[in-house]
Amino acid sequence: xxxxxxxxxxxxxxxxxxxxxxxxxxxxxxxxxxxxxxxxxxxxxxxxxxxxxxxxxxxxxxxxxxxxxxxxxxxxxxxxxxxxxxxxxxxxxxxxxxxxxxxxxxxxxxxxxxxxxxxxxxxxxxxxxxxxxxxxxxxxxxxxxxxxxxxxxxxxxxxxxxxxxxxxxxxxxxxxxxxxxxxxxxxxxxxxxxxxxxxxxxxxxxxxxxxxxxxxxxxxxxxxxxxxxxxxxxxxxxxxxxxxxxxxxxxxxxxxxxxxxxxxxxxxxxxxxxxxxxxxxxxxxxxxxxxxxxxxxxxxxxxxxxxxxxxxxxxxxxxxxxxxxxxxxxxxxxxxxxxxxxxxxxxxxxxxxxxxxxxxxxxxxxxxxxxxxxxxxxxxxxxxxxxxxx
Amino acid sequence: xxxxxxxxxxxxxxxxxxxxxxxxxxxxxxxxxxxxxxxxxxxxxxxxxxxxxxxxxxxxxxxxxxxxxxxxxxxxxxxxxxxxxxxxxxxxxxxxxxxxxxxxxxxxxxxxxxxxxxxxxxxxxxxxxxxxxxxxxxxxxxxxxxxxxxxxxxxxxxxxxxxxxxxxxxxxxxxxxxxxxxxxxxxxxxxxxxxxxxxxxxxxxxxxxxxxxxxxxxxxxxxxxxxxxxxxxxxxxx
Numbered sequence: 262x263x264x265x266x267x268x269x270x271x272x273x274x275x276x277x278x279x280x281x282x283x284x285x286x287x288x289x290x291x292x293x294x295x296x297x298x299x300x301x302x303x304x305x306x307x308x309x310x311x312x313x314x315x316x317x318x319x320x321x322x323x324x325x326x327x328x329x330x331x332x333x334x335x336x337x338x339x340x341x342x343x344x345x346x347x348x349x350x351x352x353x354x355x356x357x358x359x360x361x362x363x364x365x366x367x368x369x370x371x372x373x374x375x376x377x378x379x380x381x382x383x384x385x386x387x388x389x390x391x392x393x394x395x396x397x398x399x400x401x402x403x404x405x406x407x408x409x410x411x412x413x414x415x416x417x418x419x420x421x422x423x424x425x426x427x428x429x430x431x432x433x434x435x436x437x438x439x440x441x442x443x444x445x446x447x448x449x450x451x452x453x454x455x456x457x458x459x460x461x462x463x464x465x466x467x468x469x470x471x472x473x474x475x476x477x478x479x480x481x482x483x484x485x486x487x488x489x490x491x492x493x494x495x496x497x498x499x500x501x502x503x504x505x506x507x508x509x510x511x512x513x514x515x516x517x518x519x520x521x522x523x524x525x526x527x528x529x530x531x532x533x534x535x536x537x538x539x540x541x542x543x544x545x546x547x548x549x550x551x552x553x554x555x556x557x558x559x560x561x562x563x564x565x566x567x568x569x570x571x572x573x574x575x576x577x578x579x580x581x582x583x584x585x586x587x588x589x590x591x592x593x594x595x596x597x598x599x600x601x602x603x604x605x606x607x608x609x610x611x612x613x614x615x616x617x618x619x620x621x622x623x624x625x626x627x628x629x630x631x632x633x634x635x636x637x638x639x640x641x642x643x644x645x646x647x648x649x650x651x
Numbered sequence: 652x653x654x655x656x657x658x659x660x661x662x663x664x665x666x667x668x669x670x671x672x673x674x675x676x677x678x679x680x681x682x683x684x685x686x687x688x689x690x691x692x693x694x695x696x697x698x699x700x701x702x703x704x705x706x707x708x709x710x711x712x713x714x715x716x717x718x719x720x721x722x723x724x725x726x727x728x729x730x731x732x733x734x735x736x737x738x739x740x741x742x743x744x745x746x747x748x749x750x751x752x753x754x755x756x757x758x759x760x761x762x763x764x765x766x767x768x769x770x771x772x773x774x775x776x777x778x779x780x781x782x783x784x785x786x787x788x789x790x791x792x793x794x795x796x797x798x799x800x801x802x803x804x805x806x807x808x809x810x811x812x813x814x815x816x817x818x819x820x821x822x823x824x825x826x827x828x829x830x831x832x833x834x835x836x837x838x839x840x841x842x843x844x845x846x847x848x849x850x851x852x853x854x855x856x857x858x859x860x861x862x863x864x865x866x867x868x869x870x871x872x873x874x875x876x877x878x879x880x881x882x883x884x885x886x887x888x889x
Contacts, residue, residue, distance in 0.1 A: 262771050262787075264778055270766040552762040555723055556776050556823075557751020559744050643723045647758075 264562065268569035272577075274542070279574065282538045286578020286627070289531035290619050291586040296524035297615045298590055300517060302598070302606040309441035309608075310502035311378065313342075313476035315483045317469040318505075320496040324349075326465035327495060332368070334489055335469050340482045344471035345371035348454060352416035352427065352447060354406060361602075362402045364416060364447040366454035373397075375470050378439040379448075385410075385433030393453050395432035402445035403434045405600050410434070416447070423457055440608040441506070444599070470502075528622055536630035539571050543634040550638045551646025560639035567635035568628050575627025579620040586619075587611060670831060670863050671697035671720055676729035678715050678886075689715045691886035693729070699830075702857040702864045704874035707883035713867045714835060716883065720865060721754050721833045722746050734830050751779045755824030755862075759836035761816040763808040763823075770795060770804040773822045780827065794822035798852055814845030821852055825862065832856065834866040838873050850876045 272279050301308075317335060319325035332346045345368045352364035369390055373381055381389070381397055389395040398408060408414060408431050415426040429449055437444045455463055473482045483499035490497045500508065543550075550563050595609035638646075678690040689712045697703055697720075705713045718724040719731060722738045731739045734753065741749060763772045773791035782790065795804055798818040808816055817837060824832050834853065838846035850873055856862040857878070866877060874880045882889045 262767070262774055262778070262784075267764075267767070267775075267778075274766055548762070549764065552756075552758070552764075553775075554747065555721070555750065555756050557747050557749075557754075557779050559747045561744075644718050647723070647762075 264565065265569055268566040269573045271542070271546075271566065271570045272573045274546075278538065278542075282535065282574055283578045283581060285534050286531055286575060286623055287581035287585060289527050290579055290582025290623055291589065292527045293524050293619050293622070294582070294586045294611055294615060295590055295594070296520050296527070297619075298595070298609060298611050299606075300520055300524075301612045301615065302609045303513075303517065304507075305440050305608050308503070309439050310506050311439070311441075311472075312501070312503070313473050313479060314375065314502040315341075315471045315473055315479050315486065315499050316502055316505040317471065317483070317486050317497045317499040318467070320487075320498045323468070325495075326467055327469065327497065329464040329466050331490065331495075331497070332466060332469050335471055335486055338471075338482070338485060338489070340473055340475070340478065340485060342472045342474050343371060343374050344469055345375040346451065346466040346469045347372070348451060348465070348467040349420070350416070350418055350447075350449075350454065351420040352418045355415060355417050355426075357406060360406065362399075362445045362447055363443055364418075364449075366451040367448055369450045369452060372448065372451075373435075375472055378437065378442050379435040379446075380438050381433055381435045389432035392430060392432055393450060394428055394430050396429040396447055396449040397433050397435050398431060398447050399442075399444040400434050400436055401600055402447065403431070405445070421454065421458060421462075427457075437607070443607045445607075528626060531623075532626040532630045535571065535574065535627050536633065538574075539567065539631045540634040540637075542570070543567055543638050547638065547641065547646050547649040550641070551643050551649065554643040555647065563639040564632075564635040567638060568631050571627040571631030572624055575624040576620075578627075579623030582623065583616055583620065587616075668699045669696040670699040670701075670734055671695065671865070672730075672732040673716075673719070674730045674732075676716075676719065676731070677727045678712070678719065678724070679727045689886055690719075690726070693886065693888060695881075695888060697863065697865060699863055700857070700861050701879060702853070702877045703866070703879040703881060704877035705865065705867045705881050705883060706869070706871075706874050711883040712886045713883050717833055717835055717865060717867050720831070721756065722750050748779075751776060751827070753830050755827070755829035755832040757817070757820050757824050757832065757834035757837045759839040761808070761813070761820045761840075763816055763819055765808050768805045768807055769800060769811065769819045769822075772808070772819055773826050776823060776827045790826055791822070794826040795819070797825065797856075798822045812845070813841050814848055817841060817845070817849050818852065821849070821856075825856060825860075830863065832862050832864045834864065836868055837866060838868065838870055846870070846873065 319327055332344060335341060336344045347365045347367040350364040350366050354360065373379060373386060389397055396414065410431050410433060412431045414429045414431060416429065417426060471482070471486070473479050479501040483501060486499040487497050553563060591610050598606040598609045673693060673695040676690050676693040677688065680687045680689060693716070705716060707713050715724065719726055720733070726739055730737060736749065738746060738749060764775065767775065770788065770791045773794050774787050777787040777790060792801070792804060795801055798821050800815060800818050800822065803811060803815060808819070811819065837853070838849055841849060853864055853866070854876055857864050866873070868874050
């Protein structure tokens with residue numbers, strides 16, 4: 262028997278209460294992990310964006326287009342290694358009109374060179390290039406929509422109306438090499454889109470993506486690109502991909518901030534509940550602390566007994582939270598979100614650093630929550646503590 | 652000695668060295684803005700090896716006096732010398748350390764730790780010493796044998812009778828070989844038979860191991876088992 266062992270044993274004094282408290286901590290930890298994972302997954306596209314890619318768009322807004330000639334101008338800059346361009350198609354499968362997935366019309370020759378974190382086998386790519394209506398789709402959306410290579414797919418769009426539906430043939434499936442890649446995107450030939458548009462909408466592109474020779478100079482290259490179009494009728498805004506992705510997040514920054522705050526509030530609530538439970542236990546056992554002090558245990562010992570008890574609860578709750586949280590968040594909810602909301606959550610996994618932080622906070626907050634009851638118990642005079650009846 | 656009913660031979664008493672020496676003890680409590688003088692200039696000497704009973708009506712200051720002797724409380728005025736040490740001059744942590752080394756406590760309600768077995772309860776005070784773990788356990792087992800509980804070592808308090816719990820408490824009180832055992836109504840919660848057993852053990856500890864015992868009791872039959880009976884009334888020894 263040791264002093265710490267004795268303190269730990271007190272946790273099981275009231276097994277039902279201890280179980281409820283541990284469960285409470287576990288729920289708080291799971292909620293914290295879930296909210297943090299939502300934040301992480303949401304910002305993953307920005308955090309894991311390629312460092313050597315610069316995105317150029319219309320200076321006014323993302324939804325306004327650029328002339329096709331701009332792509333050639335960008336490509337000719339010495340700092341640019343390669344560049345491609347795409348249009349947001351906004352397609353929907355009429356058979357699954359509630360399923361959302363990104364659909365892009367990209368330049369055939371350069372699309373997968375610039376977006377090389379979408380991995381397509383060379384023979385599949387070659388086959389796609391030779392099929393005007395061919396499409397490459399992400400593995401997650403393919404699985405979800407049950408699309409197989411060779412399948413014919415019809416999409417409808419409000420952005421590019423056309424007589425008759427847009428018909429495609431699945432040429433292949435890409436795999437993601439980076440956590441930032443949405444595995445639910447539908448990519449087809451820009452030429453197919455352009456050829457089927459009325460004359461007044463032809464040769465317009467949504468954005469240009471360029472790979473630069475020196476990633477450390479990406480921001481400078483962006484400035485150089487914009488300078489090219491400074492005197493033109495349509496000016497551009499170029500950003501490195503991280504900033505570009507982050508600019509999307511800016512529009513939901515209030516939501517992200519709210520999630521951030523809620524994740525902290527959850528832990529504060531956990532600490533308050535824990536503090537109340539510990540205080541209740543201490544109040545019930547005041548007489549015992551009096552006995553310990555009478556036997557010669559010091560005030561520091563009493564504080565240690567109570568804080569260690571709280572830490573044991575924190576550790577147990579934290580471990581239980583992680584044990585349940587991992588399969589729940591990564592296996593269940595995460596898989597569901599990746600499959601159904603891949604555009605928002607392409608990679609819904611717990612950041613290991615968050616697990617460590619959650620565990621640390623469970624222990625630290627449990628210890629902090631016990632400090633006031635512990636000091637109160639320690640300060641109580643021995644004779645007064647002995648008079649208390651449990 | 653006019654303040655006590657003396658049962659020991661006078662010659663033995665005179666030669667005995669004083670283990671406990673209280674001089675001019677005043678204890679005043681404040682309750683609701685009112686000052687209550689519980690002990691009023693009390694002097695007391697308890698010889699080493701003595702077994703004394705403190706009696707008196709409720710509110711006479713028996714438990715207060717016992718708490719002062721045991722270093723659980725401080726006097727408002729006066730000095731307390733136990734075994735040559737002025738404990739009224741010690742700070743809180745020194746007092747805690749002193750209690751661990753010097754005092755064995757026996758409470759009316761036994762006050763065992765419910766999460767610990769009998770042997771672990773007895774071992775508890777030894778956690779504050781440098782005694783190695785294996786020796787701690789041996790000493791605790793020996794103490795339990797002294798009180799006749801060798802067959803209940805691994806029982807939890809809830810599995811013991813009141814008398815057995817109090818015997819565990821006595822084992823806990825003697826395990827660190829204290830100079831002084833203080834007992835506050837040790838038989839107050841027990842039936843007659845169990846009370847007799849406990850008093851027998853206390854007598855045995857005093858007689859055979861030479862332990863100095865100070866016991867507060869309401870029970871005349873329990874007091875009769877002590878060597879000296881002292882009576883307190885209105886803060887004074889009569």
